[in-house]
Structures are given as C-alpha cells and as structure tokens.
Amino acid sequence: MRKKVIAGNWKMNMLPNEAIDFIDKLTPLVKDTQNEVILCVPYTDLFYALLTAQNTNIKIGAQNVHWEESGAYTGEISAKMLKSIGVEYVIIGHSERRKNFFETDEIVNKKVKAALANGLKPIICVGETIEQKEAGVTKKVVTEQVKKVLDEIKEEQIENIIIAYEPIWAIGSGKTATIKDANDITKEIRDEICKIYGQKASKRVIIQYGGSVKPENCKEYLNASDIDGALVGGASLNPEIFAEIVNN
Numbered sequence: 001m002r003k004k005v006i007a008g009n010w011k012m013n014m015l016p017n018e019a020i021d022f023i024d025k026l027t028p029l030v031k032d033t034q035n036e037v038i039l040c041v042p043y044t045d046l047f048y049a050l051l052t053a054q055n056t057n058i059k060i061g062a063q064n065v066h067w068e069e070s071g072a073y074t075g076e077i078s079a080k081m082l083k084s085i086g087v088e089y090v091i092i093g094h095s096e097r098r099k100n101f102f103e104t105d106e107i108v109n110k111k112v113k114a115a116l117a118n119g120l121k122p123i124i125c126v127g128e129t130i131e132q133k134e135a136g137v138t139k140k141v142v143t144e145q146v147k148k149v150l151d152e153i154k155e156e157q158i159e160n161i162i163i164a165y166e167p168i169w170a171i172g173s174g175k176t177a178t179i180k181d182a183n184d185i186t187k188e189i190r191d192e193i194c195k196i197y198g199q200k201a202s203k204r205v206i207i208q209y210g211g212s213v214k215p216e217n218c219k220e221y222l223n224a225s226d227i228d229g230a231l232v233g234g235a236s237l238n239p240e241i242f243a244e245i246v247n248n
C-alpha cells in the first residue's frame with residue numbers, strides 16, 4: 001500500500017518567526033498521523049524550519065533548486081547546498097515557476113537529476129492550462145510532461161520522486177478538478193510510468209493532486225484509488241486548517 005503524502009507549499013509567504021510558530025502549532029496536531037507530512041518553505045525559512053521540526057514527523061522541503069552544483073549563478077541555490085543543511089524534499093517545475101520564470105520541461109528535468117544526484121526527493125509538478133483542458137488535450141499534455149521531466153531517470157530512482165498533478169486553472173482559483181478527472185489523470189500518469197519503468201515502479205510512485213485542496217474536499221481526493229496525497233497551497237498557511245487535511 002502506498003502511503004499518503006500531504007505537502008504544503010507556502011510559496012512566497014511566512015517569515016522565519018512565523019515559520020517557527022507554525023511548526024510549533026502543527027507538531028502536536030499531526031503527531032499521530034500515518035501520513036507523510038511535508039512543508040515546502042521559502043529558502044529564508046529553511047534553517048529555522050529544519051531546527052523547529054527536529055524530532056517531529058514533519059519533513060522540510062524547498063520550493064526550487066538550481067541544476068548545477070556550484071558556480072557563477074548569482075542568486076541561485078544548488079541541491080548540494082539544500083542537502084548540506086538537511087533539506088529532504090524540493091518542489092520542481094511548479095507552474096508558477098514555469099510561467100513566471102520560463103522553466104521548460106528540459107530545465108525541470110535537469111533540476112530533477114541534480115536533486116536526485118544529491119539525495120533530495122523531488123516533488124515534480126505537471127498540469128494543463130485551461131486552454132489545454134478546453135481543447136481536450138489534458139492527457140496528452142500531462143503524459144508528454146511526465147515523459148520529458150523523467151528523461152534519463154532510472155527505475156530505481158522512481159521511488160524517491162513524487163509527481164504532483166496540478167491543473168493550472170485550479171491553483172489558487174477555488175476551482176477544482178472533479179474527483180473522477182483528477183483520479184483519471186493521475187492514473188494516466190501512473191500508466192505512463194508503467195510504460196517507461198514497468199509495473200513495480202508504477203505501483204510504488206507517489207502521485208499527488210494539487211489545486212484548491214481544502215479540508216472540505218480533501219477526503220474525496222485522498223480516497224480516490226490513484227491519488228496518493230495532496231500538494232496544498234493556500235490551505236497550508238494555517239496550521240489548524242493544514243492539520244485537518246493531514247488528518248483526513
């Protein structure tokens with residue numbers, strides 16, 4: 001049985017003191033969960049979050065990473081740097097980065113390789129635009145993305161990655177994919193993994209749904225056969241609300 005993985009993506013929110021306060025409040029609320037709990041926080045919060053989450057079941061992730069290990073890349077942070085302070089996860093290829101910072105599937109693939117090479121677990125985001133959804137090409141778009149971002153990734157590395165299916169039109173909009181649509185696309189992603197890596201890998205890989213997940217709708221997503229968790233934006237900014245999702 002695959003475990004459920006609930007990850008919060010704080011995006012560009014939370015100062016260090018707020019991060020510490022949040023984790024202190026969240027810790028007792030999620031201490032008994034069987035689910036994996038991850039908070040992907042801004043770079044400036046990472047160290048404080050890691051210290052505060054020590055000896056808890058809360059894992060800490062970053063929201064981006066550069067593909068090179070070091071060098072003349074002003075303003076960038078490498079996988080080696082993240083690993084060196086104890087970061088475990090990193091979101092790669094979020095649609096906000098694809099849109100605002102022009103990240104392509106090829107760039108995402110380079111980042112995934114760098115993350116894995118340095119022992120970080122990537123949470124790789126894929127998803128269609130509203131135009132692609134309306135044109136009926138969601139499955140094609142998403143499976144193409146999956147193929148490209150996993151290019152040259154080996155079968156034994158698949159168990160260290162999480163794929164997050166986030167329809168772009170559902171992010172921060174209050175609109176959500178129907179449970180059936182979300183589960184169908186998630187299954188399509190799993191089938192694609194099966195085609196590339198075989199059944200064992202496809203049964204193991206964790207695939208999350210993301211896009212306006214809240215306490216009111218999370219249960220149905222988490223109970224769907226192929227959805228193994230959620231990547232939560234807005235609702236991860238309040239510890240009580242996020243804990244409700246984790247405990248559902």
Ligand code: 13P
Pocket residue numbers: 009094166170171172173174210211212213231232233234235
């Ligand atoms: P919302 O939950 O705010 O829609 O954001 C989803 C998201 O982008 C998580 O990565």
